[in-house]
Amino acid sequence: MSHNRLIGGLLLATVALPAPVMAETFSLWVRADGSNFMPQIVEAFNAQSEHSAELQIVPTAELVQKYAIASAGGSAPDALSLDLIYTPAFGAAGQLRDLTEFAQDLDYFDSLSPAHLSVGTVEDRIYGLPFSADSSVLIWNKDLYREAGLDPDVAPTTWAEIREHAEAIDALGEETYGFYFSGACGGCNIFTFMPMVWASGGELFSSDGSEARFDSPQMREGVEFYRAMVEDGLVPAGSQTDGGINFFAAFANGNIGITPSGAFAIGALNTQYPDLDYGVSYLPGKDGAWSSFAGGDNFVVSAATDDDKMPAIEAFIEFAYSLEGQRLLAAGGALPVRSDIAEEALEGLDPRYILAADAMTNGRTPFSPVFNDLINSANGPWITTLNRAFYGTADEVGETLAQGEAEMQSIIDDAN
Structure with missing residues (x-):
């Protein structure tokens, strides 16, 4: 909001600056299958961002049930890396936050894994974003x-x-x-x-x-x-x-x-x-x-997550999608989910990963x-x-x- 002030006979226009974004810490779950790369991504993000993620690694066989119970009881994490096949169920149940506008505003949205997005989308709204791939x-x-x-x-x-x-x-x-x-x-x-x-x-x-x-x-x-x-x-x-x-x-x-x-x-x-x-x-x-x-995880946000947490969560997602984030993902054994920088992210690794990453371009995930x-x-x-x-x-x-x-x-x- 702007207003005018009269100082020394001169009419000056001033502009009110937006309120600064407060540093936030958000809770993040990942299944144990992601323990090869998620701690490294979280550590790198926390080291360079005003925000921070608080990571909890959950046994792979327990994550889905644990998240369902936590969501029903009001104690769900702010965000989690979820086996992508379960995105339709949690999205349809109203337990996930709508990320459509944020996702579609990403400059590289069209390069994100289409298979991940296909199961992350329920009734034309995006509830899950590609995070890791296999x-x-x-x-x-x-x-x-x-x-x-x-x-x-x-x-x-x-x-x-x-x-x-x-x-x-x-x-x-x-x-x-x-x-x-x-x-x-x-x-x-x-x-x-x-x-x-x-x-x-x-x-x-x-x-x-x-x-x-x-x-x-x-x-x-x-x-x-x-x-x-x-x-x-x-x-x-x-x-x-x-x-x-x-x-x-x-x-x-x-x-x-x-x-x-x-x-x-x-x-x-x-x-x-x-x-x-x-x-x-x-x-x-x-x-x-x-x-x-197309296997791996979608990144999802719990429906009950406070709006104040979203700038931190969005910053984390964008870091994970950066070349640095995609390289950390690849170094941990997962495939990049951005096709436009996949080869750069895999540079220096076994060249057989290039074919595996290319396979994702024709990858599919059943929606159910x-x-x-x-x-x-x-x-x-x-x-x-x-x-x-x-x-x-x-x-x-x-x-x-x-x-x-x-x-x-x-x-x-x-x-x-």
């Missing part, structure tokens, strides 16, 4: 490729090539297998199997999550691709009961030729198995297209407010259906997928 990729053992007479620098780009390469590697001996996947792990298979179906033109849900599309020609072909490799002994028998404990470990042992995995495997293999020679490529569809699951019940639950229709189909007979696949789709749709309808 893409799904295909990895292969180059030493086994050499032993099998395959070119160690050429990845399979179709299902037929995966099968061909797996057969050649499997022929090396009884203790060597061509392919591996965790057959009883819902999260593992949505992360690595579903992108191969997406790349072949299939879907799992409608875009708004209201319809299950489990039983499709593309899904049937994908299931049959895996099922046939299991039946022909190209996959170890133990995969049938693997709930995820060997999702990474099986390949790391050195006797698996090919496996779908995640970008996280690059850092883990380099650190824990430095002598393992491996390649990283895209997850292919049946005929050569490729896709990826009941994702946990459908996909992550050990007794949910996703993994129980796939397990029956992967390890059953060819003539049972169609009926099994149709039953699984009906179970999925029932859960979706009951939630609406």
Whole structure:
């Protein structure tokens, strides 16, 4: 607000300055999976900002329930880094703050991970912003490729090539297998199997999550691709009961030729198995297209967070999106979520991360407010259906997928 003052016969105009922004401290939660990078980002932000974040690391398996209880009881943190698949549920329940205007005002908004934003958006309002990322990729053992007479620098780009390469590697001996996947792990298979179906033109849900599309020609072909490799002994028998404990470990042992995995495997293999020679490529569809699951976290703000905290929270988000923040993220093993500076953020790191980051450009994340019940639950229709189909007979696949789709749709309808 401006006003005029008369001083010494001169009329002077003065302008009232805006009130200074007060330094604020906000509470921030992150699941333990983010403990490799979040403490470093918080420390760097606190060192250079007038504001500060107070970090609490929560065990990964406990965060979602703990946050739900805290939100209901009025003790939620001001902000948290949330597994992106849960954003639709908390956003639809009114437990998250609308960040639409802030997000769309960011100069680099269009370069933020579209998959993260797709599940961070509920009824055209943005409740979750991309924070950390992990893409799904295909990895292969180059030493086994050499032993099998395959070119160690050429990845399979179709299902037929995966099968061909797996057969050649499997022929090396009884203790060597061509392919591996965790057959009883819902999260593992949505992360690595579903992108191969997406790349072949299939879907799992409608875009708004209201319809299950489990039983499709593309899904049937994908299931049959895996099922046939299991039946022909190209996959170890133990995969049938693997709930995820060997999702990474099986390949790391050195006797698996090919496996779908995640970008996280690059850092883990380099650190824990430095002598393992491996390649990283895209997850292919049946005929050569490729896709990826976009995993990681969205940054969300609790609906009850005081307005006074928002300048500090917004400053933290912008720091995390800066080149310094994205480099800290990458150094901690997560992929950048800004495509326009991804290569700069990854500079000096293993070059295989570049492909993994590029996979995010074609990454997808299924939108469902009941994702946990459908996909992550050990007794949910996703993994129980796939397990029956992967390890059953060819003539049972169609009926099994149709039953699984009906179970999925029932859960979706009951939630609406």
